[in-house]
Amino acid sequence: MFATVIDRRYRREMIIRARAVVTMDGPPIENGAVVVEGSRIVDVGNFNEVRAHNSGEVFDLGEQALLPGLINAHCHLDYTCLRGKIPPPKSFADWIRAINAEKAKLSAQDYRASITEGFSEAKRLGTTTIANLTAFPELVSQISSPIRTSWFAELIDVRDPNRASELVDLATGALKRARNSGGGIGLAPHALFTASRDLYRSCEGIAQRERILLTTHLAESREEMAMFRDGSGPLYDFIENIGRPMSDCGDQTPLGHFLKTVRDSSTAFRSARNDKNAIQNDPEWIVAHLNELAKSDFELLETSKRKFHVVHSPRSHRYFAHSRFPFENLRALGFNICLGTDSLASNQSLSLFAEMHAFQRSEPGLSPDKILEMVTVNAARALHQENALGRIRPAFQADLITVPRSSLANLLEEIVAFDGPVGWMMVDGKI
Numbered sequence: 001m002f003a004t005v006i007d008r009r010y011r012r013e014m015i016i017r018a019r020a021v022v023t024m025d026g027p028p029i030e031n032g033a034v035v036v037e038g039s040r041i042v043d044v045g046n047f048n049e050v051r052a053h054n055s056g057e058v059f060d061l062g063e064q065a066l067l068p069g070l071i072n073a074h075c076h077l078d079y080t081c082l083r084g085k086i087p088p089p090k091s092f093a094d095w096i097r098a099i100n101a102e103k104a105k106l107s108a109q110d111y112r113a114s115i116t117e118g119f120s121e122a123k124r125l126g127t128t129t130i131a132n133l134t135a136f137p138e139l140v141s142q143i144s145s146p147i148r149t150s151w152f153a154e155l156i157d158v159r160d161p162n163r164a165s166e167l168v169d170l171a172t173g174a175l176k177r178a179r180n181s182g183g184g185i186g187l188a189p190h191a192l193f194t195a196s197r198d199l200y201r202s203c204e205g206i207a208q209r210e211r212i213l214l215t216t217h218l219a220e221s222r223e224e225m226a227m228f229r230d231g232s233g234p235l236y237d238f239i240e241n242i243g244r245p246m247s248d249c250g251d252q253t254p255l256g257h258f259l260k261t262v263r264d265s266s267t268a269f270r271s272a273r274n275d276k277n278a279i280q281n282d283p284e285w286i287v288a289h290l291n292e293l294a295k296s297d298f299e300l301l302e303t304s305k306r307k308f309h310v311v312h313s314p315r316s317h318r319y320f321a322h323s324r325f326p327f328e329n330l331r332a333l334g335f336n337i338c339l340g341t342d343s344l345a346s347n348q349s350l351s352l353f354a355e356m357h358a359f360q361r362s363e364p365g366l367s368p369d370k371i372l373e374m375v376t377v378n379a380a381r382a383l384h385q386e387n388a389l390g391r392i393r394p395a396f397q398a399d400l401i402t403v404p405r406s407s408l409a410n411l412l413e414e415i416v417a418f419d420g421p422v423g424w425m426m427v428d429g430k431i
Helices: 002-010 047-052 077-082 092-103 108-124 137-142 161-177 197-209 222-230 234-241 254-271 295-303 314-320 327-332 352-362 368-373 377-382 411-417
Strands: 014-021 029-037 040-046 057-060 064-068 070-075 127-134 148-155 182-189 213-218 285-289 309-312 336-339 400-404
Touching (some): 014 047, 040 047, 070 108, 070 336, 070 352, 070 377, 077 108, 077 127, 092 222, 092 234, 108 127, 127 137, 127 182, 127 213, 127 377, 137 161, 148 213, 161 182, 161 197, 182 197, 197 213, 197 254, 213 254, 222 234, 222 254, 309 377, 314 352, 327 336, 336 377, 352 368, 352 411, 368 411, 400 411
Parallel strands (some): 014 057, 070 127, 127 148, 182 213, 213 285, 285 309, 309 336
Antiparallel strands (some): 014 029, 029 040
């Protein structure tokens, strides 16, 4: 036993064999193998060929399919503890009231436990990388993540817009001090109705200078559209009652407001581009939802120089009964579309397999390989990890999972339809 432990500890390479290897670079490899050294993949191919020119211990996974670990591009683990506590609401404003009431009952300890529970569930269900939005960036240093995590500080200044710059600085500092999760860090002004333009601009300013990710919720509900375009509706009334200035409502769609805000931010930054730390490209936003778009919005998207990543959460979308997600329109315009679970305040589980299956039901004409890309390749690109995650390829991170395989011919269909915990996982080269 002791000799085995020593061998495992000091080995240079591990050859992982599986009945099929799904690389995301082509058809599945039958009787495939992946060679891992440290935290990286160093070779992939047919087992016999790989074994002939690589040394190392063989780890045989049997009749399993090996694929890249899944990437959740939008999640709120703060609210794992709220699973099943909020029935589908009559209005989006009612849901905000309900979640605020539940959040008022929670302590810092509750949030830490909720995030830890969420990590455990996500990992069990095949997620090896997660983009997690937290309202408490100061807690990140107190939490150990078992999977690769990009932490986003979710920021709201609706009650005190004069603190926008201060909030951004505090959140950025807290995330930098806790930067030990194997992923990136980011800023997340919550939404146009809860975050001021100054807050968005402050976030963009930091992202212009540093490798910091940006995400926001945008055009999520019919009520958000009514608030900004029409100056009316339940969300308008709710937000007005808590004291938000409403002078920006009644003229443009949410998307129109967002594009103007980031355009103004870029213009202001370019005027001061003698800053030697400035980067040359506008930061790319990860936009969650984008459900409610008018005809004029598609015209804006077609002509806008700003492209961004879009995250769709099919089961949360169904919970709220939002308008149909405009997938084909967005894809035709060249947007990178990913899947995420959102929070368990509007979902049943943190399973990306369930999200893929739900998305397939709404888009039955889309091939399973394209759906799988939305939780691997596309999500890696959104997190600026397209050269490290989302594929099984030499030099990529060794983040791998297995699912049962019954038919190589229908393997991708079986993966998208898979329901249950994964049988085996490797994160950062560690089983």
